[in-house]
Amino acid sequence: MNFSSAEPNSIASAVARNFGSSGGVTARQLPFGRNRTHFLPGVAPVQQLIGANADTAVAVVGMSAYPMGVEITLEIRLRHGSGPGWEPTLPGGWAHAASMIVPFAVRFADGRTASSIPWPREFAWPAPGRDGVELAVSGREVSEPEAGPRAVVRFWLAPLPPPGPLTMLAAFPARGLPISETVVDAAVVRAAAERAVVLWPDGLVLPRPGVPPAGxxxxxxxxxxxxxxxxxxxxxxxxxxxxxxxxxxxxxxxxxxxxxxxxxxxxxxxxxxxxxxxxxxxxxxxxxxxxxxxxxxxxxxxxxxxxxxxxxxxxxxxxxxxxxxxxxxxxxxxxxxxxxxxxx
Known part of the structure; x- marks a missing residue:
């Protein structure tokens, strides 16, 4: 089944079956040991809408590039008063559910793909961690301003995309937003990675020793x-x-x-x-x-x-x-x- 031509309601039903209360999956977590704190990233000037309808919008609002990969910031906006529109049995509330109910995927110019979460088999959606490409949740924040609920989810993508188009895909089927995509020239990301600055040597540093205990x-x-x-x-x-x-x-x-x-x-x-x-x-x-x-x-x-x-x-x-x-x-x-x- 071609995901892009599927009816939103059928997609939402499949999502509920796969990510509902019956032991569904959760968004994969960033391997925190891959330390980036010794870098000041290069910032790629990217702010692009992936998809939107009357009450829902998903956009890329930032890309911070490092020599080993790029952190992509996704912003999800809901129109004020439009209701949550997601499977209520998902764990963790809106802050954590956002990274599960709004799947995010990438496609490199060489055809390699990766997705932040598994997706129902009947839809054509990239597999997680496929072809040596890692895409994982690296951070979240959520707020409910007067303008409507807003969630920010950051994804770690590694390695850096090869030259050519970098396609980013997202959907919010529970709110009628089918698969949508936007394309960024990977040259912008790679140039930003070259501007990353090493602040200090890599590695986790233990605190300075203090007064030890007896024995x-x-x-x-x-x-x-x-x-x-x-x-x-x-x-x-x-x-x-x-x-x-x-x-x-x-x-x-x-x-x-x-x-x-x-x-x-x-x-x-x-x-x-x-x-x-x-x-x-x-x-x-x-x-x-x-x-x-x-x-x-x-x-x-x-x-x-x-x-x-x-x-x-x-x-x-x-x-x-x-x-x-x-x-x-x-x-x-x-x-x-x-x-x-x-x-x-």
Whole structure:
């Protein structure tokens, strides 16, 4: 079936089947380990409408280019008072749903394509991560000004497009906007990438060491053990009792762990194959003060993307009596990692 000739209602039905409440997919997350913070990007002067109807508009409003790829900013506008018009069972609210209900895709001049999310098979739509081209969500923001709801979704595209036309496609079938496209000369993007400035050497930098705790060697071993427990997947195998015991141990190794149980359950159910293969490696540990440490670590996923090297934190927790007793993975570090899977 040719997507561009399909009726919007039939497209919306297919989207609801594929992205509804029955275990649908989520937008893929940017591999955050591919660090770009050491670059000041070159800005390509691109502001182009992809598609619009009476109450919906999708546009490219910015492109920030780097030697290794380009971040494309997509803006989605809804006319004030026109209603949401999206599948209400999608998780995460408008801020996260926007990147799922408004699929975005690119086509290079050499024919290579990629899409931010899978699309119903009956429609001619590029596959995610096809032909060595990566297109993934790298950021989101949402607001509801008086003029109407507005969502901004940023996508990381790598590598840089080859010379020739770069075609960008989007649709909002739930609001009657079929597949639409706009074309940018890739020369504009490539020229912007050449203007990118290296600010400092690449690599994540640990904080400066501070006053260590008493017994730093024992503290270091506790921190390594906590990170290993928390980020090792597949613990307990298929035995329910063993899984329950492993869950208890994982939550006990996280700051305020019991409150994070829903996140653990959601990331397990949403990404079972990826979570089962998770294996951490812990490199450097630096004590910021007697109760906090910074940790350089990585979570290896055999069935998932490479999120690269990370800086996380460990904290020395207190008992009910007020005594500091155990080093644990900081709650914000755990939230960051499960956030890779769209779980917040």
């Amino acid at each position: 730093p060697e024992a503290a270091t071993e506790q921190i390594r053990a906590a990170f290993t427990t928390v980020f090792t997947g597949g613990q307990g195998g298929s035995d329910p009792d063993a899984v329950a015991a492993a869950t208890t141990a994982i939550l006990a190794a996280i700051e305020g762990g019991e409150a994070l149980r829903p996140l653990l359950e959601r990331v397990r159910s949403g990404h079972p194959d990826i979570v089962r293969t998770a294996r951490p490696s812990i490199d450097d540990i630096v004590f910021i003060d007697p109760g906090r440490a910074a940790v350089r670590f990585r979570v290896h996923l055999a069935n998932g993307p490479d999120f690269g090297e990370q800086i996380g934190f460990a904290v020395l927790t207190d008992t009910a009596a007020g005594e500091r007793t155990a080093w644990k993975v900081a709650a914000r570090t755990y939230r960051k990692v499960v956030g890779w899977g769209g779980v917040y």
